[in-house]
Amino acid sequence: MRMWLATTMLCLPGVAIAQSAAPDPVATSAQGDLAVTIYNNDLALIQDTRQLALPRGRSRQEFADVSAQIRPETVTLTAAGAGIIEQNFDYDLLSPETLMSKSVGQSVTLVRTNPATGAETRETARVLANNGGTIVQVGDRIEILDRSGGRVVFPSLPTNLRARPTLSVTLDSANAGTRPATLNYLSRGLGWKADYVALFDEKVGKLDVQGWVTLTNTTGTTFNAAKTLLVAGAVDTVDGGNRPSFYGGRGTPGSRGNRPGTETAGREQLGDFYLYPLAERTTIANAQTKQVSFLDVAGAPAAKTYFYRNPWLQKLDEAVSVDTVLKFSSSREGGLGDALPAGTVRVYMRDARGAPQFIGESEIPHTPMGSKLALKTGEAFDVKILPVVEKRERISDNRWRTTMRYTLTNARAQGVTVELAQAGLDGWWHDTKITDESQPSTRVDADEAVWHVAVPANGTASVTATFDTRF
Amino acid sequence: MRRVLRWLLALLVGALASAAPAQTVSPAPDRVAVTIYRAPRRAPDQAIDRAWLQGYALITEQRRVTIPAGRTTLRFEGVAAGILPESAIVTGLPHGVREKNLDADLLSPRSLYAGSFGRPVTIRHTIAKRIVEEEAILRSGPDGAAILQTRDGFIAADCAPSQDALVYNRVPPTLAAKPTLSVELDSPAAASVTVTLSYLAWGFDWQANYVATLRPDGQSADLLAWVTLASSDTTSFADAETMVVAGAVKREGSAPNPAWSARDESLTFTCFARPIEIPVLAALAPPAPALVVSAPAPMAMDIVVTGSRVRVAGFVQQEDLGDLKLYRVPDRTTVAALAQKQVALLDRVAVPVGIIYVSTIDSDGDATPPRITLRLRNRTDQGLGVPLPAGPVALFQRRGDTALLIGEGAIADKAVGEEVEAGVAEATQVTIESAHPASGKDWEAYRLTARNANSYPVRFEARFAGENLPRMSRMTKKLVRKDGKAIWSVEIPANGTRSFGYRIKGRD
Numbered sequence: 001m002r003m004w005l006a007t008t009m010l011c012l013p014g015v016a017i018a019q020s021a022a023p024d025p026v027a028t029s030a031q032g033d034l035a036v037t038i039y040n041n042d043l044a045l046i047q048d049t050r051q052l053a054l055p056r057g058r059s060r061q062e063f064a065d066v067s068a069q070i071r072p073e074t075v076t077l078t079a080a081g082a083g084i085i086e087q088n089f090d091y092d093l094l095s096p097e098t099l100m101s102k103s104v105g106q107s108v109t110l111v112r113t114n115p116a117t118g119a120e121t122r123e124t125a126r127v128l129a130n131n132g133g134t135i136v137q138v139g140d141r142i143e144i145l146d147r148s149g150g151r152v153v154f155p156s157l158p159t160n161l162r163a164r165p166t167l168s169v170t171l172d173s174a175n176a177g178t179r180p181a182t183l184n185y186l187s188r189g190l191g192w193k194a195d196y197v198a199l200f201d202e203k204v205g206k207l208d209v210q211g212w213v214t215l216t217n218t219t220g221t222t223f224n225a226a227k228t229l230l231v232a233g234a235v236d237t238v239d240g241g242n243r244p245s246f247y248g249g250r251g252t253p254g255s256r257g258n259r260p261g262t263e264t265a266g267r268e269q270l271g272d273f274y275l276y277p278l279a280e281r282t283t284i285a286n287a288q289t290k291q292v293s294f295l296d297v298a299g300a301p302a303a304k305t306y307f308y309r310n311p312w313l314q315k316l317d318e319a320v321s322v323d324t325v326l327k328f329s330s331s332r333e334g335g336l337g338d339a340l341p342a343g344t345v346r347v348y349m350r351d352a353r354g355a356p357q358f359i360g361e362s363e364i365p366h367t368p369m370g371s372k373l374a375l376k377t378g379e380a381f382d383v384k385i386l387p388v389v390e391k392r393e394r395i396s397d398n399r400w401r402t403t404m405r406y407t408l409t410n411a412r413a414q415g416v417t418v419e420l421a422q423a424g425l426d427g428w429w430h431d432t433k434i435t436d437e438s439q440p441s442t443r444v445d446a447d448e449a450v451w452h453v454a455v456p457a458n459g460t461a462s463v464t465a466t467f468d469t470r471f
Numbered sequence: 472m473r474r475v476l477r478w479l480l481a482l483l484v485g486a487l488a489s490a491a492p493a494q495t496v497s498p499a500p501d502r503v504a505v506t507i508y509r510a511p512r513r514a515p516d517q518a519i520d521r522a523w524l525q526g527y528a529l530i531t532e533q534r535r536v537t538i539p540a541g542r543t544t545l546r547f548e549g550v551a552a553g554i555l556p557e558s559a560i561v562t563g564l565p566h567g568v569r570e571k572n573l574d575a576d577l578l579s580p581r582s583l584y585a586g587s588f589g590r591p592v593t594i595r596h597t598i599a600k601r602i603v604e605e606e607a608i609l610r611s612g613p614d615g616a617a618i619l620q621t622r623d624g625f626i627a628a629d630c631a632p633s634q635d636a637l638v639y640n641r642v643p644p645t646l647a648a649k650p651t652l653s654v655e656l657d658s659p660a661a662a663s664v665t666v667t668l669s670y671l672a673w674g675f676d677w678q679a680n681y682v683a684t685l686r687p688d689g690q691s692a693d694l695l696a697w698v699t700l701a702s703s704d705t706t707s708f709a710d711a712e713t714m715v716v717a718g719a720v721k722r723e724g725s726a727p728n729p730a731w732s733a734r735d736e737s738l739t740f741t742c743f744a745r746p747i748e749i750p751v752l753a754a755l756a757p758p759a760p761a762l763v764v765s766a767p768a769p770m771a772m773d774i775v776v777t778g779s780r781v782r783v784a785g786f787v788q789q790e791d792l793g794d795l796k797l798y799r800v801p802d803r804t805t806v807a808a809l810a811q812k813q814v815a816l817l818d819r820v821a822v823p824v825g826i827i828y829v830s831t832i833d834s835d836g837d838a839t840p841p842r843i844t845l846r847l848r849n850r851t852d853q854g855l856g857v858p859l860p861a862g863p864v865a866l867f868q869r870r871g872d873t874a875l876l877i878g879e880g881a882i883a884d885k886a887v888g889e890e891v892e893a894g895v896a897e898a899t900q901v902t903i904e905s906a907h908p909a910s911g912k913d914w915e916a917y918r919l920t921a922r923n924a925n926s927y928p929v930r931f932e933a934r935f936a937g938e939n940l941p942r943m944s945r946m947t948k949k950l951v952r953k954d955g956k957a958i959w960s961v962e963i964p965a966n967g968t969r970s971f972g973y974r975i976k977g978r979d
Contacts, residue, residue, distance in 0.1 A: 095615025096627035100743035109624065113632065115599035134743045145743065151631035152743070153624040163588060163612040195557045202793060212571075214557040222645065280569070285645060287576040289556040293567070304793070315938075315955055318883060321719060324794045344723055346558060346671075351797055352790045357506055357714075358529045358671060359793050360721040379719035380794035381858060382886045388955020389938040402938075405955065411858075411886035412791075458888065 030064040032180075034226035036190070036284065038215055040233060040342060044190035046223070052181040054082055054173040063167045067187035068220035072167060079181035082173040091165040094157065100130045102158040110138065112150040125152075189219030190284070192230050194343030195291070196364075199356055200302060200326060202349065207302035207328050209336055211295025213276055214343070215284065223284040232341035232366055233273035255307045255325045256421065256444070261370025263332060265339035274339050297336045302328040306380060306416055309448075310387045310406070312424025319386040319409060321379035322418050324360070331370045340367040347377045382411035383418065383455065390464065400469050401435070407462045410455040420451045420463065437465040493539050497666070499549040500532035504712040505806045506797070507675045507700050511722045515861040516881030519676050521811065524703040525726040526676035527553075531669040538564075540661045546653040551672035551704045554652065555724075558671040561654055563664055569655040578646040579736030585613045586643030593640070594619060596633035604638075617740050630742040673726040674703040677715045679816055679862035681882070683824070683845060684874050689927075692824045692845075692866075694855070696816035698787055698798060699862075700806070703729070708806040715787070717860035718795035718884060786815045789858065796858045822847060822854040827930045828901045828921075829894065834939050834975065836917040838905045841931065842894040843878060849889050859885040864893040900924040901931065901963070913977045916945075920970040923963040933959040933971065942976040 032050030039045075044067075052061060072089035092098065110125045125136040125143075134145040143149060192215035199208040213230055217223070268275040278292055308322040326347055329335030342365050348356040360377030367373065390403040410416050425432040426446035434441060434449060441449040455461040510525035530551055538545060556573030576582065587609050596603045607619035607626075617628035617637065629635040652668075677700035683692040698715055702708075785801035800814050828841035845866050849855050863881045867874035878896025885891050902922050909916040921931045935943070935950070935957040943950075943957070948971050950957040961969045 093615045094611045094618055096618060096630060096741050096743050098615070099618060099625070099627070111623070111631075113598055115601070115632075118598075118601055118603070130743060132744060147630065147742075148632050151626060151633070153621075153626050155624050157610065157618075157625055163610060163615070193557075197560055200793075210560075212557070282570065285572070285574055285576060287574065289573040289575070291557065291559070291571040292569070315936075317954075319889065321884065344557070349793045351714075351792055355504060355531060356669070357716065357792050357797065358508070358720070359795060361723055362721060363723050376721050377793075378721045378795065381718040381796050381884055382794065384886060384889070386954060389936075390955065391941055392938040393941055407954075409886070409888065411888050 029222070029224055031224055034223055035229070036223055036226040037229045037231060038190050038192050039231050040191065040193060042188055042191040044187050046183075046185055046187055048183040049180050050183065051178050052079055053178040054079070054171060054176065056173060056176040058085060058170060058172050060168055060170045061181075063169070063183060065221065066167050066183070066185065067189065067223075068164065069187050069189035069218075070165075070167065071186045071188065074184075074186040075167060075169075076184045077169050077171075077181060078184075079171065079173075080179050081175060082171045082179075082181075085170040085172055088168045088170075089165060090160060090162050090168065092161055093165075094161040094163050097130075098161055099154060099157070100127065100134055100152075102161060103127045103154060104130055108136075108155070109153040110136070110150040111153055123150075187219055190217055191215070194294075194341040196295075196340070196343060196345040198326075198345055198347045200304070200347055200349050200359075202304055205301055205303055206299045207326075208298045209295065209300060209345075210293065210297075211338075211340070211343075212291040213278075213294050213341075214289060214291050216289050217284045217286055220286055222286045225281045225283055227281055228278040228284070230276040230278070230341075231270065231273045232276065232339070255323060255374040255376050256419065256450070257305075257325070257327055257372060257374030259372040261330060261368045261372070263368065263370030265337075265369040267339065274341065276341070295336070295338055295340075297338070300328055300336050301334050302326060305374070306383055306418040307374075307376070307421070308385050308418060309421040309423050310385075310404075312422075313389060313402070314387055315389045316387055319384035319407070321381060322383050322385050322408075323376045324378050324380050325374050325376050327372070327374045329370070329372050330367055335370075337369065339369045340364060340371075342366045345375055347375075383416055384409050385418070385420070395468075398470055400471060401466060402469065403436075403464060403466045405462060405464045406451075406453075407460065408453055408455045409460050411458060413457050415457045415459075416455050418453045418455060420453050421448045422450075422465070422467075423448050425449060425467070425469075431470065433468040435466045435468050438463050441465065493541070493543050495536060495538055495543050495545045497534045497536050497545065497547050500534050500668075501665075502533040502712075503708045503710075504531040504714070505529075505675075505708050506531075506714040506716060507677045507702075507806075508716050508720055509678060509861070510676050511720070511725070513676070513678075514881075515678075515883050516863060518863075519678060519699065519701055519811075521701060521703065523726070523728050523730070524674050524676040524701055527671055527673050527722070527726065528675040528702075529669060529671055530708070531667065534666050534668060535663070536666055537663045538656060538658050538661065540658055543656045543658065544653050545656055545666075546651055547668055548649075548651065549706060550650075550652050550668075550670065551674070551706050552650065553672040553674040553704050553726075554650065555671045555673070556652065559652060560669045561666060563666040564654075564656060564658075565662060565664065566656070566658055569657055571652070571654050573650055573652050574645070574647050575650045576646055577650070577736070578642060578648055580738035581613045581736045582646050583639060583643065584609070584616060584637070584738050586646060587639055588612065591640065592619070593638040594621070594628060595636045595638055596631075597636075598633035603633075609637075613738055615741070616738055627740075627742060629740040635740075672704060674729075676701050679717075679860040680813075681859075681862060681864040682867065683822075683864060684867040684869065685824070685826070685877075686821060687869060689826065690823060691821040692847075694817065694819045694822050696818075696859075696862075697813045698800075698816045699811060699813050701811040702806050703809055705808050707808045710803040711806050713800040713804050713806055715798045715800075716792060716795050717798065717858065720795065786817060796860065798860075816860075817857060819854055825930065827932055828898050829892075830903045830921075830931075830933045832905070832919070832933050832935050834936065836905050836907060836915065836975070838903045838919060838933065841898040841901045841903055841921075843896045843898050844892055844894045845880070846890065846892045849885055849887055849891050851887075856887050858887060859891065864895065866893075866895045901929055903933070908972075914944075914974045915977060916972065916974045918970055918972040919959070920968060921961065921963055922968045924966065926965050928962050928964045928967070931961050931963050931969070935959075939975065943973050944976070945972070945974045947972040 035047040037045040110123045112121045125138045128135040195212045195214045197210045305325045306322045307325045346361040351357045362375035386407045390405045392402045395401045441451050444450050506529040594605045607621045611618035680697045682695045685692050787798040825846040827844050829844045830841045831839045861884045865879050866877045880893035880895040904920040906918045937955045940957045959971045963969050
């Protein structure tokens, strides 16, 4: 301890002079050769290979600059010719308070300065207790320490108090020497998702898509020159991950027309997951958001459609806008030709002057190649629908007859077709019937009937349907 | 000894680092365009909350930069503080970008302290006007500030008679003053290029505001509309091409509340006294360090009115953007930090309107008090026929030289051809009474009496749910069907009374 202290103190004046040459210890971390594997659900596997100089026999090694959000229970260390005795993760934080508490029963120096002359007097004090206040004994006087009592100088720091949580491993080495040691651990605070920039050209029905991997580091630690691999998947961990359900099932809130694909993308896979290795080593700085390109497709076919889903018996006072839905595919033929990791698709269109403007965004789950996508981007200002309950009568003890009228209006200069779904047809009883309708519907599933309604330019269209239901 | 070796190593790496990639800084955009989108979930009648603007903007900047050959980091300064880094698009670089980074590790009292761990600092003791400086090394983290190692031993700063302050001798190199967007480039040759940078940022909002002034005939009104836009960003966009977008745009996230999302970046020096820990209470967490929530900056609101009723200099120009409506402010303008601005949307005289009194009747015969409602058709042959974005409507009536406010309502987005209604106030001189004169085995009889205490006739509408019509009988007047409603529409003469009787079959 004493020798270590001496060397640091020796360094002090030198540092002040060498400052302009900027040998910055922040830039030099204790990290070794880093490989970081990042999953989607706020989880990363970090492999850190450092050169360890081990003496023969037992020694305790501290590992500085590991992730501040390390999950210490997941740490493993492998070093040739050395066995692990124990691993410790110490997080008793060094602060004035803890330092004083650990000094109870020990001696400290009290330095008093004469405010008039600046002359210092020194006394040795024994710390009796530190409960709600510090009580010291100076000679035969007992004092409660306060600011005016003088400056407390501690001779040393307790070994188990840490400036930051510290990982240490006690090793037993068969021989002395320097060798690579690989530290593996899981950490929170690192995650990634995909972000897609989709430029839609409505006139020609084409979509240009760029895919970016966005990784974020909120660990509190910078990872220097790390070999980085992204895994498109949320591996199950004890604390679980959650993913949006999309293709869904009953009561799916999304648009109709999403279907997962069955094609395999030409990317490296590990088990069920696609892997996205970054081409070069990169530094993932603390509090940084980093984006790297992984997909660039031009001219994929895409179409804009309109969709509205009316819940059972919903009637409105005012017409509402229908959803604008962008449809495209991730197939090799006629699509983006790649698997799409989960993320957000942001859609842009060019304005009258040719500048791209944002028209809406939608999240997608991990999407295999060959999928059909129907993403809601927003609602159409000029295409509206007013669903009303025209008539509702009880026709027997347990049957009702309900007539719905859907009035669609289009203020655009082009005709449009709206996919109109009436939901809620499959309640507890499975015998809902449509007894009359103004145009044929498709019963796409037990719960929904769908009409494709053509609405002329600057015109109106309406659909009526009579339902025979249990309630 | 190891320590010394590490220092040597640090020197070496430091030298290497300085030979690493060049930096090019683009201090500000040369041209900027700002497109503002309305807060996604704000209702038409809900006012803009200037303390928490929940809309957003697409900001498109053009920057002229000269990039050297080889590997470079190009830093963009002066981007919006509310930038969503994942939405950033950089185009115009001949060889693309290797990666984009937004660094948000900011220089603050806390990060300066944390970044100086194990480094030499100077403690400045001030005691009775005497200043003594002492060399020391930082030995604690920012959560345990501040323990320093001096020549004497270990001390805690600011726990003695003297006032202590720390003097650092350098800024940790990774800390930036503001969140900074940068891109990594590989360029085979030096080039001077125009880069287009676009990104989304929270902290903007806009709405339309309508002012309708009834003309003396009571059958028409002068309609004036404004676009009101606001920015709570700390960056000003000078001479910006400014646009707003109307229509519902889907967003997955929502604007963070500035009052909650402030990170505590302050540094507090603590001293020795330790609260007494009773073993039973030991499970309780220690008291949280006093959270210094930075109060929202006082809103210096410039209400900039760029036109007035008598001379509207220029209107926003509307164009279609897919299924949305885009409005362009005619001239370049400054979207100032923490400011609100208004631009004229439309100005029409003598638009035919109707003032009607509307009551809604439920299936139990209960009637809501009549509301004064402004009604108009958004059609070219009715003097209008333009898309009307959502926003509040204020109805005024002339009184001599001035105009008095009758009431305020709101409209949702209205397309061309739609009927527009805005209930602006509850009537005081037109009343509705619902009586229940008789009932039978499975029916109830009701009588509505509408009265007008005004010295002029009014149009009154009682609205029934349309699906109840088959259950209604013995109606004394014929009802009209409209938009799913069954309506008793009647003109009540000046100081007159009208009534309507009907029966409804009970719910079985």
